[in-house]
Structure formats: C-alpha cells, structure tokens
Amino acid sequence: MTPRPWLSRRNRRDLGLSLVLALLIVLALPSPPAAAGANLIVNGGLEAVGADGFPVCWEKSGWGDTPYTFGVTTQAHTGTKAMQITLSATGPGDRKAMMLENPSCAPNVTPGHQYDLGAWYTTTTPNTVLTVFRRDVAQGWVYWTDLATLPVTTTYQQRTVRTPPVPPGTDQIVWGITIYGAGTLRTDDYTMEDVTQPAPGTSCSAGPACTEGAWQVMPFNTPVRAIHAVVLHNGDVLLVAGSGNNLDDFAAGTFKTAVYRPSTGTFTNVPTPADLFCAGHVQLADGRVLVMGGNKDYPAADGSHGYKGLRDSFIFDPATNSYTRVNDMSAGSWYPSATVLGNGDVISLGGLNEDSSGMVATQYFSAAQQRWLGLGEANQTWSFWGLYPSMILMQDGRLFYTGSHVFGNGLPGTGASIYNYGANTITPVSGLQNKDQRDQSMSVLLPPAQDQRVLTLGGGNIDSNPDANRLTDLIDLKQANPTYTAGPLLPTGTLTGGVPQTAAQGKMYVSAVLLPDGKVFETGGGLHNRADPVYEASMFDPATNTFTAGLATDPVPRGYHSSAFLLPDGRVMAVGNNPGDGSFDMRVSVYSPPYLFKGGRPQILTLPDNTWDYGTANTITVDGPILKAELIRPAAVTHSSDPNQRFVDLPMTVTGTTISLNLTSNPNLAPPGWYMLFVVGANGVPSVAKWVKVG
Numbered sequence: 001m002t003p004r005p006w007l008s009r010r011n012r013r014d015l016g017l018s019l020v021l022a023l024l025i026v027l028a029l030p031s032p033p034a035a036a037g038a039n040l041i042v043n044g045g046l047e048a049v050g051a052d053g054f055p056v057c058w059e060k061s062g063w064g065d066t067p068y069t070f071g072v073t074t075q076a077h078t079g080t081k082a083m084q085i086t087l088s089a090t091g092p093g094d095r096k097a098m099m100l101e102n103p104s105c106a107p108n109v110t111p112g113h114q115y116d117l118g119a120w121y122t123t124t125t126p127n128t129v130l131t132v133f134r135r136d137v138a139q140g141w142v143y144w145t146d147l148a149t150l151p152v153t154t155t156y157q158q159r160t161v162r163t164p165p166v167p168p169g170t171d172q173i174v175w176g177i178t179i180y181g182a183g184t185l186r187t188d189d190y191t192m193e194d195v196t197q198p199a200p201g202t203s204c205s206a207g208p209a210c211t212e213g214a215w216q217v218m219p220f221n222t223p224v225r226a227i228h229a230v231v232l233h234n235g236d237v238l239l240v241a242g243s244g245n246n247l248d249d250f251a252a253g254t255f256k257t258a259v260y261r262p263s264t265g266t267f268t269n270v271p272t273p274a275d276l277f278c279a280g281h282v283q284l285a286d287g288r289v290l291v292m293g294g295n296k297d298y299p300a301a302d303g304s305h306g307y308k309g310l311r312d313s314f315i316f317d318p319a320t321n322s323y324t325r326v327n328d329m330s331a332g333s334w335y336p337s338a339t340v341l342g343n344g345d346v347i348s349l350g351g352l353n354e355d356s357s358g359m360v361a362t363q364y365f366s367a368a369q370q371r372w373l374g375l376g377e378a379n380q381t382w383s384f385w386g387l388y389p390s391m392i393l394m395q396d397g398r399l400f401y402t403g404s405h406v407f408g409n410g411l412p413g414t415g416a417s418i419y420n421y422g423a424n425t426i427t428p429v430s431g432l433q434n435k436d437q438r439d440q441s442m443s444v445l446l447p448p449a450q451d452q453r454v455l456t457l458g459g460g461n462i463d464s465n466p467d468a469n470r471l472t473d474l475i476d477l478k479q480a481n482p483t484y485t486a487g488p489l490l491p492t493g494t495l496t497g498g499v500p501q502t503a504a505q506g507k508m509y510v511s512a513v514l515l516p517d518g519k520v521f522e523t524g525g526g527l528h529n530r531a532d533p534v535y536e537a538s539m540f541d542p543a544t545n546t547f548t549a550g551l552a553t554d555p556v557p558r559g560y561h562s563s564a565f566l567l568p569d570g571r572v573m574a575v576g577n578n579p580g581d582g583s584f585d586m587r588v589s590v591y592s593p594p595y596l597f598k599g600g601r602p603q604i605l606t607l608p609d610n611t612w613d614y615g616t617a618n619t620i621t622v623d624g625p626i627l628k629a630e631l632i633r634p635a636a637v638t639h640s641s642d643p644n645q646r647f648v649d650l651p652m653t654v655t656g657t658t659i660s661l662n663l664t665s666n667p668n669l670a671p672p673g674w675y676m677l678f679v680v681g682a683n684g685v686p687s688v689a690k691w692v693k694v695g
Ligand SMILES: [Cu+2]
Pocket: 278, 561, 639
C-alpha cells in the first residue's frame, strides 16, 4: 500500500485534540472489555445529541486549511440525524467523523479478538477511508490502521469490514470515516460486533470480566426520574416518573414518562395524563402495558393525611408511545401489585386507598372486556395485602404472596401465604425468616418456571431501620403444603464502592434479574432507609442453590426507587436511586454478564412464526450447537418488585441446526404476552433475543 503523506500529521493532530477532550470530558469510569454479539457503539445511530446539537460520543476531527462544512443532516439512513462533511478541495488535510476518545464512549476491546465495523454512508468522492485508532495501555491513543475505502454512492450503502486481531496491550479503540477528497460524505448507523470464535477449549481472555462481568455507565442521563421500568416488545424501555417523588412537580401538575431506545441511546418524552408515581404496571397479552393507580396526593403538611392512591388506570401502547384511559379501578391504589393470569386477566392487590388507608379490595381487570370489574363483580376477601405485595402466579392458577413488600413490617401471621382467587381463600405459608425485616426484599420465580421454586432475597424495615439483612428463603411451590426453607446468606457487600468494610452488610432495595443462561443476577441495594448504598453483586445458581460472590458492582448507588432488568441483548440495565436527601440519580448503568466475554454468540437465524399457541412445537434455525432455549417475560419492575418476571424452559427437538421448541400447554406457566426467545450455546453463551408472542 502506498504511504499517504498526510498520515503522520493527521495522527499528531488527533492525539492533541484527544488530550484536550480527555481532560475536559473524561470521567473515571470503569472500562469493561467488549461484549460479544451486541452493538458496541454508543450512540451508533447518532440520534442522541448534546447541547451543541452534535451527536453524543462523536467529534469533528481532522487537519489542514481546506475549507469545509461539518454538521448534522436530517438526510439520515434511519432516524433523523446523520453526520455530513463537505470538503471543497482535495487535500492537503482531511476531516473525520470520529468517536470520542472518552472511556464511556470508546468501545472496549479484547486483545486478540476481531471485530466487524459497519457504517451506512453516501459519498461523492472515492477519497474516503475507514480509520481506526487504538488505546495502548502504555502509550495512550495511537493510530492503528485504515481498513477500507468506501466506493462512491449517492444512496445509503452499508460497508462492513473486519479488523485484524487487536494488538496486545490495547483496551479500547475508536474509529470513524475520513474524507480527504473534494466532495460530500454522509454517515449513519455505525455498528461494531465481536466476531471472535473461541478455539475449542480456550478460556475467556477478557481478564476479570470473564468471571465478574463488567459495568459501563452510559454517557447520558435519563430525562425523567426512572422509578418504573417496563421492557417493551419492540425493544424500547418505558420509564415512568409521574411526579417522581418531587412535591414541586406534583403541585405544578408536571408528570413525566420517557421511552428509552437502547440501540440508539435516545429518549422520547411521552405526555403523561396523571401522576403515575408509584403506580402498578403489567404487560397485557397484546404487548400493551396496563398502568393502574398512582399518586393522588402527597402527605399533608399538618399530618392530617398520608399519601393517597389514584383510581385512574391507563393503557400504554408501544406502537404509538401514548397512554389511553380505561375505566377507573374500584378503589384508589398507591403501591398496588399487578399480576397477569393465565387467561390474560390481571389481579391487583394492596396499596393505599384514596383516603390513604389500606386498600382491601381484590381489583380485577378483564382482558376480554378491557375494563376493571366493579367491586361486586370480583371475588372479595377484604384483606389488606400491604404495599407492592409480591404476588407470583403459580402453575395451578393460585397466587403466592412471597412476603416481599414495601415499607415497614410484613403482614401479620407468617408473613407469606397462598391466595386462591376462585375459591376466595388465603392459606398461610410458614418458614419465611424474620418476616418483619423483609421490607423491599425481592422475590423471583427461579428458572425454569416449570420447577415452581421462588427465591426471596434480603430486606430491611424503614420504620425500625435495622441494618438490612442477608437472608434468603427458598420454597418449592410444587409441594402440597409448601413451606419456605432458609437459603444461603447473600454475600457481604461494602458501603463505599470497593473499600472493604469490617461489618457484614446486607441489603434492602435489592434487584434480582433472571438471565438467559438460567442464573439470577443480584445487584444494588442499601443498608438503611434511603441511605448507605451497598456495593455488592452476585450470581445465584438455581441448580446448586449457591451464590457466586464478587461480581462487578454497579458504580452508581442503587437504593430506593432503583431497578435493574434484562435487555433483549442479554445485558442488564440499571436505573434510579432516590436517597433521603430527595435527590434522584439519573444515570444509566449497563452490565455485561460474564457470558458476554466468552466469544461467539449463537444466533437465531430464522423464526418463521413468532406467534405461538400453547402446547405447540415451533421451529427455528440456529447457526451452531444449542444447549437450551427459553422464553423470558420482559420486565415490568419497580421498588424491587416484578412478580411477573419468569423464565420458561422450552424442551427441544434438535435436527442439526433446525430446532423444534415445545411450548408448555399450561398458560399459568407462561401467561399470554410477548416474550424474549433466547437460545444458549454449548459454552453457556446466550443469543440476542427474538420476540415471540405467546397465547
Ligand atoms: Cu415509591
């Protein structure tokens, strides 16, 4: 290849610029190695822009005196933004659309791995080139290589090119497209994927991330206080604040919702018709989200009343990003539960009523009638279930109240029970440890749902405010008279983000996320009422009933009003934190579990039919050996409560790379709705999900 005279000058210029930017912008964020199979580019679609109107995590780079224009154009490949550079003459010098050399923007890479770099572009000059820089642990940012010249095209074309193996001592790269001839270049929709296939028997080469996973804090914030999070079947994430625990916003009638698109890092604000702060929410069978109750009033300054529950209810439609009102509930509901049943109906229990007393009705939403039944139409026990009671649907249609709840003591008696709506009975369940210190514990139906086992983790008590505990409890709901048994203690955490503490720390406000490899990721939490975040994360294995301690911890504290949930690409997203000083953490963290550092991910190549009936076999094709397949119901989580989270095993019939997946005939094991379909390769690495509609 002919040496290009401008190469050395260009590199010098870039390094100077990068130093300035690094000083101005860089936060000391942890830098996880690359996660295989996901798009590693932050803001690859260029839709998220900063105050200057330029895409977040991108920069205008280049050198020389040739006149040029460099900006954002609406003539995009997708969305409404692309970068456009026009150079008036051919050299000397160039202009480059480059990724920022900033730890939270630059993609992390693993030495020895190869990556496919892709971009959509138009160009009127053949004098363009895809250029890559690498961060050398010893030398800092250095030029690495030019990978491709982009042929002239007036309509958007995609160019994808594979890197050579990343040199030793490299931890990040940035890349972009350079124009050095007279003409106009537009670029959009950048992608980057780890395509390394591990040699048989080769272990992970990503260092600590191989066993701990790795967190990355996104370079943007949520525009709303993310108290409620619902993963939608189009891959977006609904984030609901309502008044967001902010009295001024409540007084002003300022209620907020935003929809986050993980693939672009963009947020869409959604008009919010009522104060949905501390409402309930659940996905309906068609993928719309039923939102119920919320906040009618904050406590009176004179103490004459506490929080009051709204009766309002809405359906959020991901197709239009809008709320539509349905009929009112039969009682006000602040902190209500929401569980979808095998027939697609929804039961809501607990919370505070319109007069701030305990809500004792069973509120029942009929899917067929698309309305809440009146009090007299639903079976009633007139029992108070507490706030956000965790009510998990059992395979026989009954609801298991796990004892996880929000605020203060547990319910009288054993603190856990089984509720039979049809028979109108409540049967106590014994064995839950320390039931009055399980405030803001979390309960999950363990993978697979067919095993009918529930794990309850941690908890505290905001009234008596002891140190939160490390207790866990396990129960097998297949037993005739199930009782809880003590599980292993949660691993100890730290209070200061890495500095070991002498005291063993437990946690309330804990999050537990079902992962596609069949394990449960446990993260976040705090030691006391809206105070003392605990930095600890672990992996629970339902097959052995043990925790693996010492996983990477979220750099952001995640206490009251925080949530963590699974994204369709196999990563975990965490939002929210609302400590006692009334502040709210708007940062977004994303966790890549250890399985994303083990090289090639299996792919679901075809899914001929994504609407599955109960008891049917459904064919997919994949690109290699598959260990297992499952459906995971997308999150609808708030306050450590997501009783609908479930992992439904799909027994397989394998014929080479054609696999027949058998869906259970029991709707109580997989209530109707949209699910994420994952396949898991022989090395325990899951695919990216495809969406399947059940029922
Ligand atoms: Cu709340």
